[in-house]
Amino acid sequence: MPSFPEPGKPVRGSRRGAPLMALFDLLGRRWAMGIVWQLTEGGPASFRALQERCEGVAPTVLNTRLKELRHAGLVERGPDGYQATGLGQELFAHLQPLRAWSLRWAETFSQKQS
Numbered sequence: 001m002p003s004f005p006e007p008g009k010p011v012r013g014s015r016r017g018a019p020l021m022a023l024f025d026l027l028g029r030r031w032a033m034g035i036v037w038q039l040t041e042g043g044p045a046s047f048r049a050l051q052e053r054c055e056g057v058a059p060t061v062l063n064t065r066l067k068e069l070r071h072a073g074l075v076e077r078g079p080d081g082y083q084a085t086g087l088g089q090e091l092f093a094h095l096q097p098l099r100a101w102s103l104r105w106a107e108t109f110s111q112k113q114s
Helices: 019-027 032-041 047-053 059-071 086-113
Strands: 075-078 081-084
Touching: 019 032, 032 047, 032 059, 032 075, 032 081, 032 086, 047 059, 047 081, 059 075, 081 086
Parallel strands: none
Antiparallel strands: 075 081
16 A cells, blocks of 8 residues: 555654644645645546646556545545535635745745846
């Protein structure tokens, strides 16, 4: 069975599997956060539609991430394709303040580079 980041099991940055570190390990994997973002903001999608929304992510990467995100309870298969679960939608809501902060950071960073 593949290894999935889980709270209570060793993950990157935490031998004890601190829940936040397990989440960061999962979301830090290529396309994981983008998939949650696309399914929450854009709604359910078939595999191919999701692949297009994710700028043509390789099918093997998308398949692996979907397995991990399903295992984590953030994504599920529904009648209209893959969709964010309630937990995935809640996570997305918690990421919104980081989105706002990142826009301010990007602006500050751009001004600093000028």
